[in-house]
Amino acid sequence: MRPKITFGKLFGAALAVVGMTVLAGLADNSAQAATDEEIILCTIDDLSGDFSIMATPKTYGYQLAVKEVNEAGGIMVDGAQKMIKLITYDGQSQVKRYQELAQKCIFDDEADVVMAAYTGAEREAARREVVRNEVIYWHNNQGEGGIADRYSFFSGPTPEQQVLPALKWMIENYGTRMIYIGADYNFCRAIGMWTRTAANLYGGTIEYEEYFPFGVSQWQATIDKIQKVAPDFQVHCLVGAEHVQFYPQAQSAGLSTPTWSNVTIADGYEHKRFAPPSLANMHVSPGYIEDVPHENSKEFVRKLREMFPDMLYANEHAGFGYVAVKAMANAWAKAGTTDTDAVIDALQSDIEVPEAPGGPWKLHGDQHHGAMHSYLFKVNDDHSLTLIADLGYTEPTFLTDIGVNMREKAPGRQYLPPDNPAWAPFFEGQDRVGQ
Amino acid sequence: MEAAAEVFSYAYQYFDNIGFLILSASGLIIIFGMMGVINMAHGELMMIGAYITAFSYHAGVPAPIAVIFAGIGAGVAGMILERLVIRHFYKQLLSSLVVTWGLSLMISQGFLLVFGPTILNVPTPFGNFPVSGQTFGIYRLVLFGSALAIVATVWAVFTFTKFGTHARATMEDPDMADALGVNTRNIYVLTFGIGAAMGGIAGGMFALTATISPFFGINYTPLAFITVVVGGGANVITGLLSSVMALAGVQTAVNNLVNVYVGYVAMMGAAFFILLLLPRGISEYLERRKIRTERNGRGATA
Numbered sequence: 001m002r003p004k005i006t007f008g009k010l011f012g013a014a015l016a017v018v019g020m021t022v023l024a025g026l027a028d029n030s031a032q033a034a035t036d037e038e039i040i041l042c043t044i045d046d047l048s049g050d051f052s053i054m055a056t057p058k059t060y061g062y063q064l065a066v067k068e069v070n071e072a073g074g075i076m077v078d079g080a081q082k083m084i085k086l087i088t089y090d091g092q093s094q095v096k097r098y099q100e101l102a103q104k105c106i107f108d109d110e111a112d113v114v115m116a117a118y119t120g121a122e123r124e125a126a127r128r129e130v131v132r133n134e135v136i137y138w139h140n141n142q143g144e145g146g147i148a149d150r151y152s153f154f155s156g157p158t159p160e161q162q163v164l165p166a167l168k169w170m171i172e173n174y175g176t177r178m179i180y181i182g183a184d185y186n187f188c189r190a191i192g193m194w195t196r197t198a199a200n201l202y203g204g205t206i207e208y209e210e211y212f213p214f215g216v217s218q219w220q221a222t223i224d225k226i227q228k229v230a231p232d233f234q235v236h237c238l239v240g241a242e243h244v245q246f247y248p249q250a251q252s253a254g255l256s257t258p259t260w261s262n263v264t265i266a267d268g269y270e271h272k273r274f275a276p277p278s279l280a281n282m283h284v285s286p287g288y289i290e291d292v293p294h295e296n297s298k299e300f301v302r303k304l305r306e307m308f309p310d311m312l313y314a315n316e317h318a319g320f321g322y323v324a325v326k327a328m329a330n331a332w333a334k335a336g337t338t339d340t341d342a343v344i345d346a347l348q349s350d351i352e353v354p355e356a357p358g359g360p361w362k363l364h365g366d367q368h369h370g371a372m373h374s375y376l377f378k379v380n381d382d383h384s385l386t387l388i389a390d391l392g393y394t395e396p397t398f399l400t401d402i403g404v405n406m407r408e409k410a411p412g413r414q415y416l417p418p419d420n421p422a423w424a425p426f427f428e429g430q431d432r433v434g435q
Numbered sequence: 436m437e438a439a440a441e442v443f444s445y446a447y448q449y450f451d452n453i454g455f456l457i458l459s460a461s462g463l464i465i466i467f468g469m470m471g472v473i474n475m476a477h478g479e480l481m482m483i484g485a486y487i488t489a490f491s492y493h494a495g496v497p498a499p500i501a502v503i504f505a506g507i508g509a510g511v512a513g514m515i516l517e518r519l520v521i522r523h524f525y526k527q528l529l530s531s532l533v534v535t536w537g538l539s540l541m542i543s544q545g546f547l548l549v550f551g552p553t554i555l556n557v558p559t560p561f562g563n564f565p566v567s568g569q570t571f572g573i574y575r576l577v578l579f580g581s582a583l584a585i586v587a588t589v590w591a592v593f594t595f596t597k598f599g600t601h602a603r604a605t606m607e608d609p610d611m612a613d614a615l616g617v618n619t620r621n622i623y624v625l626t627f628g629i630g631a632a633m634g635g636i637a638g639g640m641f642a643l644t645a646t647i648s649p650f651f652g653i654n655y656t657p658l659a660f661i662t663v664v665v666g667g668g669a670n671v672i673t674g675l676l677s678s679v680m681a682l683a684g685v686q687t688a689v690n691n692l693v694n695v696y697v698g699y700v701a702m703m704g705a706a707f708f709i710l711l712l713l714p715r716g717i718s719e720y721l722e723r724r725k726i727r728t729e730r731n732g733r734g735a736t737a
Contacts, residue, residue: 048544050650052552093650184696213696215654217645220451220575221690221698224444227569241553241646242654248556248644254563254570273646275558310551 038085039075039338041066041325042105044116044126049093050214050240054267054317055118058140059088060308061321062115064300067307069329078337084329087111091122098125106133112338113328115140115321118267119239120187127152131412136340136347138328140320142262142287144190145369146419148399150410151340153347153368155324155361156316157287159194160398161374162262165391166285167198167235169376174258175232176204181222182237184211191237191262193417193427200426207231217242219249227255236261244270248278256281265289269313271383282379283388287372288319288358291385294373300357319357323370326353327363348407359393366405369396440567445687447571452683454579458641459655460662460675461585462634468663468671469593469606470626472521473532476539477659478652480631482546484509484638485647492557498643501557505639506632513631514624522623539652546649557643578640585633590672592629602626661706667716674718681717682706 043062046055066086069075074083087109089101098117105111106129115138116126123139130137131151138153145158170178180195182188192209199206207229210222223246226234234257238246247270250256258281264270266286271279286292290301290313300322301314311318330353332338335346348365359373376389399406401422402415418427462481466474474480484505491501520538524531561573593599604612605622613619638651645651662682666674685705690698713720 048547048650050648050653052547052650053646053648056552210694211696212694213699216695216699217654218452218455218695220448221687221695224448224569241648241650245645248559249572249575252559252561252563252572252574252644254565254572272555273553274556278558312551312553 037080037082039077039082039332040087040109040111040113041084041328042087042089042109042111042114044089044091044098044101044105044114046093046118046122047088047090050242051093051118053241053269053273054141054315055091057311057313057315058118058317058321060304060311060314061140061318061323062086062088062325064304064307065322065325065329069325075329075332076336077332084325091117095119095121095125098122099129102126102129106130106135111135112340112343113138115324118317119185120144120190121185124186134340136328136343138324140324141267141317144187144194144416145396145398146190146415147368148404148406148411148413148415149368150344150406150412153324153327153363155320155327155370157372157374158369158396158398159191159262160396161287161372161391161394162285163191163194164198164201165374165394166260166262166283166376167195167204168202169389169391170233170235170258170260170283171198171202171204177207177229177232178204178235179208179226179229179231180206180235180237181210181212181226183239183243184213185239188237188239190416195235196426196430197417197423200423212238212243214240215242217245219246220253222246223250223253223255226257227253231257233257234259237263239263239267241268244268244274247282248274251278251280258283260284262286265377265379265385266316269315271379271385272313274383276383277381279379279383280381283376284379285374285376285391286316286358287374288316288356289377289385290314291377291387292358292373292375293387294357294359296355296359297357299355314357323353323356323361326355327351327361364396366407367396367399368406369399371395437567440569443566443571444569445691447575448690449683449687450579451575452686453679454575454582456658456662456679456683457582457586457675458578458637460659460666460679461582461589461637462630462632463659463663464666464671464675465589465626465630465633467660468666468668468674469602470525470623470630471528471606471668472525472627473528473535473660474521474630475532475535475656476516476542476652477634478654478656479539479542480509480513480634480652481638481641481655482543482647482649482652483512484635485642485645485651486546486550486554487635488639488642489554489557489647493555498557498560502636502639505642506636509635509638510628510632513634514628516631517624517627521627525623539656543649543652550649553646553648556645556647559644574644578644581636581640585636586672586675589629589633598622598625661703665706665709665716667713667718667720669716669719669722671718673721674716677717677721678709681709 046052066084070083074081091097105114113136114130117123127137140155142156260283265284330351331346335342350365351363353361362371373393374391377385378388417423463477487505487508488501491504559574563570563572601617605619609619666678686698686702689701
C-alpha cells in the first residue's frame with residue numbers, strides 16, 4: 001500500500017523547512033557578529049589525502065600559538081582587546097580545493113589573514129586568490145623562495161638557508177659528483193635550479209637529473225640508473241607518500257649513497273614512519289624539527305605534546321605554523337589595528353619572534369622572508385638523528401641581490417636563480433621550466 | 436659484463452612490474468572479473484590488509500604470518516561489506532560504482548580519524564644480491580613469486596573444488612544454480628570474501644615496502660581496474676596474465692628508453708589502444724581465436 005500524503009504531513013514538512021532556514025540564518029548572523037569582536041585567522045591545510053602526513057602537525061602549531069595568544073589576553077586592536085578566532089579548512093591534498101577554500105576564507109569568513117598550503121602548486125592556487133583580494137597571505141613551510149609580493153609572507157626557510165649551505169657541506173665532505181631526482185612541479189623544478197647553482201658555486205657536477213609526476217611508487221628503473229652513475233651523493237626532492245617509497249626500495253636494492261633532501265624528514269618525518277634502516281645516510285637541513293637542540297624547541301615540543309599527545313613528530317610545519325601566527329600577533333599588536341596596510345607596515349618593520357622553536361626568527365621586511373637558523377642532520381642506521389653541522393643563522397639575501405626592496409615597491413612576481421645576473425651563466429643551454 | 440647487467444636489470448624490472456600489477460589486481464579479478472561488481476573500495480581493502488600487517492608485525496608476529504592475518508582480516512571485512520551493502524547492488528553497475536566509491540571515502544577517512552595520518556611500516560626483508568657490480572633487492576622477486584602463487588591458487592580453487600564449480604555456476608546463472616540446490620547467498624559472500632582476502636594479502640605484502648596511510652589504497656584501485664579490464668572477462672586468469680605481460684612490457688621498455696613519467700603514460704596509452712582494438716579485453720580475443728581454430732581444424736578433417 002502506498003503511504004498517503006496528508007495535509008498534516010505536508011504542513012509538518014513545510015514547518016520543518018522554515019524552521020531550519022530560520023535556524024541557519026541565526027547561525028549565520030552569529031558568525032557575522034563574531035567577526036567584529038575577533039581577529040579571523042583562516043587556515044587551509046591537507047588534513048586528509050596524501051599530504052595529511054606533512055600538513056597535520058602544522059595545524060597543531062597554529063592551535064598552540066592561537067591558544068597562547070588568547071590565554072595571554074588576546075591583542076589590543078582598534079580600541080578593544082580581541083581574541084584570535086582560528087578557522088580551519090581541509091584542502092584534501094587537492095590543488096583545486098585551495099582556490100575555492102581561499103575564496104571562502106576571504107568572502108564568507110572575512111579573514112584578516114589566510115595561511116594556506118603545503119606544496120608550491122597548492123600555495124599558488126590559494127595565494128593568487130588571496131593577494132588578488134588584497135588580504136595578507138602566509139605560507140609556512142620551506143619553499144623555493146623568490147616570491148616578491150606585497151601581500152605574501154613566508155615563515156619557512158628558503159633555498160639560501162637550506163640548499164646552498166647543505167650542498168656546500170656535502171660537496172666538501174663526500175665529493176663533487178651528484179645526481180638530482182625530484183617531483184615534477186614548480187617547487188622541485190626550482191630546487192633543481194638551486195641545486196645547479198650550488199653545484200656551480202662550490203665545484204660540483206650534476207651527472208643525472210630527472211623529474212617524476214606525483215604518484216610514482218615504482219622506483220626500480222631509477223635505482224638502476226643511479227647505480228650505473230655511481231655518484232658521490234644524491235640530491236632528492238621526492239614529495240608525497242608514494243614518492244618516498246623510493247627509500248625502502250633503494251635500501252632493499254642496496255643503494256646507500258649519502259643523500260641530501262630538503263623535504264624528507266623535515267616535512268614527512270619518514271624516519272618515524274619507515275622501519276629502520278630505510279632512511280639511513282639521509283641528510284636534511286631543516287629550519288626546525290623536533291630534534292633541533294635549541295632550548296626553545298624543548299619547550300615548544302613539551303607544550304605541543306601536552307595539547308596533542310598522539311602527535312608522532314613535531315616537523316618543520318609545526319614549527320613554522322607557530323612562528324607565522326606569533327609574527328602576525330606581534331604585527332597586529334604593533335599596528336594597533338587589523339587594517340591590512342597598517343599591518344603590512346608593521347610586518348615590514350622587521351617583526352621578530354624570539355620564541356621561535358628553531359631559535360630566534362626575524363622577518364626581513366624588504367624581502368618578506370625570515371632570517372633563521374638551519375641545521376644539518378644525518379639519519380643513522382637506527383633512524384635516530386645526529387646533528388652534524390650547525391648551518392648557522394642565515395639572512396635571506398636572494399631578492400636583495402636581485403635589487404628587490406618591498407618596502408619601496410613589490411614587483412608582484414617570483415624570481416628564480418637564473419634571474420640573478422651573477423648566476424645566469426649556470427643556466428645557459430638549460431630549458432626554463434617550472435615557472 | 437656491462438651488457439649482462441643491463442639485460443638482467445631489464446628482466447628484473449619487467450618481473451617487478453608484472454608482480455606489482457598482478458598483486459594490485461589479484462582480488463579484483465574475482466570481484467570485478469567474475470562477479471561484475473565495480474568495487475571502488477578495493478584499494479581500501481588492501482589498505483586494511485596493510486594496517487593489519489603493520490599492527491601484527493609490531494606486536495611481535497613474524498611478517499609472513501602478519502600477511503596471512505591481513506588476508507583473513509580483509510576477507511572478513513569484505514564479507515561484512517557484501518552482506519550489508521554490496522549485495523543490494525548486484526547487476527547495477529552504476530549504483531555499485533557510486534556506493535563503493537562512497538564506502539572507499541568512508542573507510543579511508545574513518546582510518547584517518549582513528550589511527551591518524553600515518554603509522555610505522557614494516558621493514559623490507561631479505562636484503563639484496565649483486566649482478567656484475569649492480570645490486571638488486573630480493574623482496575621484489577618474492578613479490579613476483581607470491582603474485583604467481585596467488586593466481587595459481589585462485590585458478591586451482593575455482594577449477595578443482597566443489598566450491599569453485601558452484602561459484603562459477605552462480606556467476607553464470609544464479610537462478611539456475613539456486614534451483615539446482617546451490618546456496619547462492621553463501622557463494623556470493625564467500626566469493627567476495629576471497630577477493631577481499633586476496634586484496635588484503637596484496638596490501639599486506641606492499642606494507643613491507645610502502646608508506647602506510649589511510650590513503651594507501653587510492654593509487655592501486657585505478658591500476659587494478661585497468662589491468663582487469665584490459666584482461667577481459669572471458670577467462671580471468673589468462674586475461675590477467677596476458678594483460679600484465681603486455682602492460683608491464685610497455686612500461687619497462689619506455690621507463691628505460693625515455694623516463695618513468697613517459698613510461699607511466701605509455702602504459703595507460705597501451706591500455707587505451709588494446710581496449711580500442713579489443714573492446715572486450717585480451718582474453719575474449721584469445722577465446723574467440725581458440726574457438727575459430729578449433730572449428731577450422733574440424734572443418735579440415737571433415
